[in-house]
Amino acid sequence: MTDLGVAGDLVVGPTTGHEPDGAGPDHAARAARRSLVPETGAALARSPFRVDRDRIVASPFFARLAGVTQVVSPTGSGLLVHNRLTHSLQVAQVGRAIAERLTADATTAAVLDRLGGLDADVVEAAALAHDLGHPPFGHLGEQVLDRLGRDQLGLPDGFEGNAQSFRIVTTIDLHGPGGTGLDLTAAVRAAVLKYPWARRGHPDPHPSAAALPPRGGGPLPGAPDAGSAKFSAYSTELDDLRAGRGAFGAIGPWQQTVEAAVMDLADDIAYAIHDLEDFHRVGVLQQAGVAAELRGWQQAGSAVGGDRPGAALERLRRRLENKDGWAYDAEAFAAAVERVRTELADGLLASSFDGSMAAERAVAEFSARWTARLVGGVRVLTDPPVRSAHVALATEQWHEVAVLKFVHHRFVLQRADLASHQRGQATVLAGLVGALHDWLAEDDSETRKPPRLRDLVELARGEFAAFAPAADVERLARGRAVVDYVASLTDGQATALLDVLTGRSARLWTDAAVL
Template sequence: MTSGGTDERPIDPRAVRRSGGTAGASTPGDLAGSPFRVDRDRVASSPFFARLAGVTQVVSPTGSGLLLHNRLTHSLKVAQAARAIAERLRARPELTGVLDKLGGCDPDVVEAAGLAHDLGHPPFGHLGEQVLDRIARNRFGLPDGFEGNAQSFRIVTTTDVRGPAAVGLDLTVAVRAAMLKYPWTRLSHPQPHPSGMARPPRGAAEQTEWPGAGSAKFSAYVTELDDLTQARAAFAGRVDGWQQTVEASVMDTADDIAYAIHDLEDFHRVGVLQHATVATELGTWQARALEFAELDPAELAAQARKPGRSLEALRRRLHAKDSWAVDDDAFAAAVARVRAELVDGLLAVPFDGSVEAEQTVAGFSARWTGRLVAGVDILEEPTTRSGHVVLAVQQWHEVQVLKFVHRRFVLLRPDLALHQRGQARLLTALVEALDQWLTDRLEADRLPRRLHDLVELAESEYRWLAAFAPAALVGATGEAPSGPDALRSLARGRAVVDFVASLTDIQAAGLLDALSGRTGQLWTDAFVL
């Protein structure tokens, strides 16, 4: 209803955009009517989203054809699972009041967040994330380093230029909040910081190898602190300041489901995941579980390379970290189900590309996805180690065992480590080469325009923080940078990290070849977003 040409409908705080615009404000490029569907379309149209086709999920997809997921296909499947979970929860009348009380659960919101959650992943996936974090903190002195989730949030709020104002994508409050898997900064927000809680939320605790460096995982840099607080304001009084929104919890759960299933599918296809080794690990633990439970920790660690011991170590870690959920009977049942369906089912016959093999893989993936999605429920008052959206006890244990198989028999392989060490050296050399170019006054006017723009953007951000929120620039040492040169150095570091993080695997390698003179070909491919 309107009166005198003025729309009297109350403004939905979840649909307010970063710019302050309301749901009814649209741009010529927006085709959808729903503000959250508009967000989904904006993410899908972003060049940062398109580049995910060239970014590693676990190993580089280059040359693998149809065999391996990349970050794009992973994101599509996360969005698919997230939407299915949201629709199932909304279809249950007994949950309507709980969902409304906690802030809502819209399928378009969780789908948009699922598509956007990995936008910030750099070349070479999690390996690249670790390398850029180390460089950002140690070389450039950035107090919050680099984190893939925070980089995703920075892209949609700041560095993507496809939005109406060329500053981010101008997404709604609900979608931005749904991207905040870890709704805190590394060191300073909120206060008290969740890293200091007696039982910190997942990701909030410090990494043991870097004491004082802040949370291991976080979803916003200090440069986007205003965006984080604006996105979370609509949920004040509904969820705790450190707690995910329901929609973020749906996205997080969908990410876990996709990770647990599809990476195993990939490595079965390429012949890395071997039937005999996985069968021996799971079968030995089943046969000797009571014996292994009696081993003292030192004895178990000394036997870590022997079959069954790694699985026993997982059971003990779950008791130590997630005692609220772990159940030994459910764990044993999960091992039995994974052995029956993964080991004796999928892995029993090597993948040969035949129709039968493809159907076996598709059936495994469909059964497990359906089982896990169907096992999702809501907790109105979860523990600090859980979101509001949780898997049922049995499915939760099954995900832990599936992820264990992936880690134990893929991620810990020496040949993968060899490959990743080379990728780490490549990224380190690329950052050094770009930093040297930035500090070369004779060549400064020939910088890639995108890199130049990123330096100017970061410098304006750090100058504003130094003037109005200097505490945000205090790092683990307790000291804040001072003086124009210090701020310029921070800006240069953030710009280089932003630039490198926006490349695909192939672009990163090709750019380093060009910068190091290892190629005679004139660089003509577009390596800048």
């Protein structure tokens, strides 16, 4: 097994069995679009992948990300925090830097060509598109819509943000010349597929049944028969999944393309760093608690237990050791804890953020230093383990990202005040789904129902008619249309629309309009 890009850091463990076959990328297949509609002449770029990037940026689904939660809602909070739009821009920036770094080395670039190719424009386009399907209220909204979709609306696929992103660019958005979707190239469609399988059934064997599934491919927690926890295509978009990945013969059935792997890695890096910045700025991430947890583990190690400082970090260490033994290294984990304690707890967090130029400079320097370090730790694996990808972080940086994400999860996501806020958001989404679904079932005049909701029903009706039992088509179409409709709202639109549908709004005209 060959490891390129970072010397002296080899991975051991079960592998995919897919070494590069020696063939270069099929450029025509990578640039192929689903439609045969030629360019109109309005494109501003000659590269088909730059055209894809421009189509994504021009999409209203991209613009709406400015009003969608990253961790806390960007509307009405008065806080200057990342939203899904700024996050996507940062992922694109990091992804392009990784791609340019890897292709600058001739030896590495040759290996990447044999794996199907790596183009910085493809990575940038996929990064800009990867969160298009995120519903109102971020990951909380994703979980709620999935549960409602499966349990209340009877949709076997439920809801998944990655699959919704793929559905938008291939089916729902109308800003490409082909009639449906954005009519993106095969390479960009494949690069959006972070989890290149359906919830169940495709490919065969399906990752959810594997003793050691790929990351995200294991069963949904609490619903072992529901299929994979994460996936990137609904049953309605399986043909697009197959077509997009058809240009990548050197990639195993559960493996991301190289460009998808770079996008995924950039997403991890941006998430690990920039969310910590946000909560330092707003005073939520407190130095005392973070430092106590990290030092508690350093002092007691595996002996720490109960609720003592360091116990949660020890639980993380054990999960990494048990679940990701192919990458886990005890010394690297300890070194990562030390580095995060020194640079985050005893560095950035040692002084509270007061809005001064010095405080802003400290945040900027922390972000730049960590981004450069993590991007510098990227390497290429010709035959990666099943829970890795062809592009991965070196051992040191892999552990550092795990510890940084732990700090965010432990000291932000697990806060009781955030949990209470999210319960309210879950109530908003449940109310919207129920009200819209009931409205569709009523004998009301069709012209008085939201036009976009009616369009989505018609679209889904045609899709399900192609493969679902006739008796189920209408039920499935209404359920998918309601999910598509709610998922296309911003946080503010979701709240305002529920106020309208429940009579809580005294205004006839509100900001509840959708795309």
